[in-house]
Amino acid sequence: MTIDRAKPLLLPLTVLAAFEAWARAAHLQSDSLAPPSAIMAALIGALADYSIPIATRDTLFSAFAGLAVGSLIGLALGIAFGISDVLNRLMEVTVEAIRPIPSIALLPIALIALGFGYRMEIVIVAFACIWPMLILSGAAVRGIEPRLMEVSRALRLPPAQRVLKIIIPAALPRIFVAFRLSAGIALIVAVTVEIAINPIGLGAGIMLAQQALRPDLMLAYLVWIGLIGYGLNVLLILAQRRLFGRAALG
């Protein structure tokens, strides 16, 4: 059992060890590569002098704020479109016209309208998060057991009560799946905006390390960004299992 668990680790550990050995044997001098031990040292150094923690805070703040705004808008529209077939059909062309715009293409617009900083990043992240939320929560609402809707009609619940007491609880497992997807997208878009143009956060940190010809620090940032992405993913999957169990699979 323990051997089976160790098997997946074998490849990355071998690669790292081989790379370390090669880098030492060849006395590696490079602007783009650094031995794993140097990357580790740079990572610990950057964690200790608070440059990575501050950058992480900036990135996660923008990503989560954008995620919150975008998923709330997407959820509201998705529920509205899911309830009302008329609205859904009327808005189809508009949604299909705006949705394919790559989120990053809005970057120059956000740049001249809002300038550098948190706000433009949040707007772009929010735009990217609206669509998966809108489409998937609309589908989730349409997939609700019709008898539940009949019950709400029989009880003569007012629309607000119907949404809060019947629709959202019934569709929640699938809405959470959409939220998990959007959270991944939010982090990706936030880092991309920072790398492309915005001078805050982890993306800006990794660009700066590259321009300063510090491959060890650059790769340390890369490892850290990978860990954040992996951690966020694991956390959300655990939350989904804990909260909804098998219900979220449907």
Place this chain on the structure above:
Amino acid sequence: MNRTIILWRLASFAVAAGFIALWQLIANLKLVSPVFLPGPDRAWAALVHGFSSGDLCSKLIGTLEHMAYGWLAASIAGVAIGAMIGSSRLMRTYVAPSLEFLRPLPVSAIIPVAIAMLGLTQGMALFVIAFGAIWPIMLATIHGFAAVEPRLYEITRSLQMSRLAVIFKIALPSASPDIIAGMRLSLTVALILSVVCEILAGLDGLGHWVLLSARSFRSADLFAGVILLGVMGYATSLAMAVAENRLLKWQRVGH
């Protein structure tokens, strides 16, 4: 039945036209400064002007080229590597978990590393786009190979087919819906990364065009570029849907 669908479509187009009229109204009344928000008339004029002078056309082709080359390279490499990993139990135990670990990595984080290695060149853009677009395709291929009906594999064993024959005759056809879904996903990734690379490296393309327009506050040109990028995203995903329909027709016929 068909007529109602067409009527709904028309109504939906009318609503979209209403939004554009609203946009025009906001621009005309200058509720938002025209520096940031040109009216649809100005954006359209910029689009027409850009195409008639040939400027926008070459940018469009530039972006399309970056996207297409990167995506094609990723498709070929992704299916090949995915088939190699997916068809071997050994590789599935040892290699696949590492790939799963790398999957949530925001792929744009690889851009600085690529710049350090390859400089601000076309090669860098190609590498980044291919690297980003390969994941959905490769993982979908591995998944598709793992999900092949086990009895089909038993048949190949009793027929004593070679590994290559198994891959080409059994596994690839049966995994093709997964693979095509992966290719469709990575099309979006390829477009986004093309734009980012053009912005960063100043390569000829729409990404560079929108950034330059923003820097010089030519908002009409900027909106023309963004609209064109949206059209590109729509057209490529539409083309992919048509191709998917064609390629997977045989699957639905059997059932």
